Amino acid sequence: GENVEQHPSTLSVQEGDSAVIKCTYSDSASNYFPWYKQELGKRPQLIIDIRSNVGEKKDQRIAVTLNKTAKHFSLHITETQPEDSAVYFCAASVGSGNTGKLIFGQGTTLQVKP
Amino acid sequence: KAGVTQTPRYLIKTRGQQVTLSCSPISGHRSVSWYQQTPGQGLQFLFEYFSETQRNKGNFPGRFSGRQFSNSRSEMNVSTLELGDSALYLCASSLVGDQFFGPGTRLTVL
Numbered sequence: 743g744e745n746v747e748q749h750p751s752t753l754s755v756q757e758g759d760s761a762v763i764k765c766t767y768s769d770s771a772s773n774y775f776p777w778y779k780q781e782l783g784k785r786p787q788l789i790i791d792i793r794s795n796v797g798e799k800k801d802q803r804i805a806v807t808l809n810k811t812a813k814h815f816s817l818h819i820t821e822t823q824p825e826d827s828a829v830y831f832c833a834a835s836v837g838s839g840n841t842g843k844l845i846f847g848q849g850t851t852l853q854v855k856p
Numbered sequence: 857k858a859g860v861t862q863t864p865r866y867l868i869k870t871r872g873q874q875v876t877l878s879c880s881p882i883s884g885h886r887s888v889s890w891y892q893q894t895p896g897q898g899l900q901f902l903f904e905y906f907s908e909t910q911r912n913k914g915n916f917p918g919r920f921s922g923r924q925f926s927n928s929r930s931e932m933n934v935s936t937l938e939l940g941d942s943a944l945y946l947c948a949s950s951l952v953g954d955q956f957f958g959p960g961t962r963l964t965v966l
Contacts, residue, residue, distance in 0.1 A: 774953055785946065785957040786899070831899060836912070841953040842887050842904035843912035849898055 744769050746834050748847025756855050761819045763850045765832035768813070774835035775808060775815045776844070781828045789830075790817070822854045857882055860949050860958035868964045874935040877961045881928050881949030887911075888930040889955060890922060893944040902945075905930050937965045 745768040755761050767775075776791035792799045792806045792815065799806050803822075808815040815834075819826055829851050833844040861880045869875050881888050889912075890902040901914040905924035922932040928949075934941055942965045948955035 776955070778957075785959050788954055788956060791954060833899075835953075836901075841955070842889050842906060842950065843901050843914070844889070844955065845901065846891075846899040 744834075744836050744845045746832060746845045746847045748832050748850060750850060751848065752851045752853070754853045754855065755822055757822060757824060759822055761822055761826070761852055761854075763817045763830055763832065763852075765815050765817075765834075765847050766813055767815070767834040767845070769834065769836055769845075770813065771837050772834040774841040775806070776833050777804075777806060777817050778831045778833065778846075779828045780831065780849075786831060819852075822852075824854050824856050827852055827854045857884075860947060860956055862945075862947055862958040862961050864961060865959065866962045866964075868966065869937050870966050871937055871939060873937050874933065875937060875963060876931055876933045877945055877947075877963075879930045879932075879947035879949075879958055881930070881947075882951075882956060885949035885951045885956075886928050887950045888924060888928065889948045889950070890930070890932050891946045891948065892916075893946055893960070894942075899946070902932065934963075939965050941965050 747766045773794035778786035779789045780786045805818045829849045832847040835841040836843040863878045887906045889904040904912040908924045919935045924930045944960045946960045948957045
């Protein structure tokens with residue numbers, strides 16, 4: 743069935759270091775891959791996304807890479823700051839054509855130590 | 857533009873009762889998706905409505921249902937509540953794919 747595996751479940755880095763979170767999806771028809779950041783007690787916030795016709799996308803300190811052959815996609819955060827501390831979720835759309843159904847990974851708790 | 861809003865923000869119910877949650881999407885967004893978030897299961901897809909029609913459905917029992925109105929506002933209903941239904945229920949609206957979440961409704965079933 744549809745599944746998204748996310749690793750690691752927790753990640754602790756020093757301020758200024760890079761952080762990488764990896765996800766694997768099962769539905770080969772998936773064509774939309776968003777990443778969400780959720781701070782404690784708040785709603786998930788879309789931080790970046792990538793579509794299957796693109797291999798990499800960057801937005802300031804955040805980048806996402808996609809390998810459709812291997813069904814892998816990753817989030818890279820450079821020059822981490824304490825305010826990057828949160829739970830990060832990857833997701834993959836189910837099927838092609840519309841993106842109304844997202845399957846989420848289990849989340850990665852990122853701690854950035856000052 | 858105003859963001860996605862959900863009402864109520866908090867609910868306490870007892871087993872066997874039913875509950876209705878409401879979601880108002882961003883103006884112009886026609887798709888509304890619902891998710892259940894729990895510490896153990898994470899974010900799980902419930903269903904999606906587009907132009908008043910259910911377009912996608914997750915693997916939840918029939919006690920979970922929803923609908924969408926002509927103004928794109930959506931409601932979800934849970935009947936015969938069980939303790940395991942305690943969760944944060946999130947809705948998200950989208951225009952061309954990007955889903956933006958509301959603040960959620962925290963449901964506690966006693």
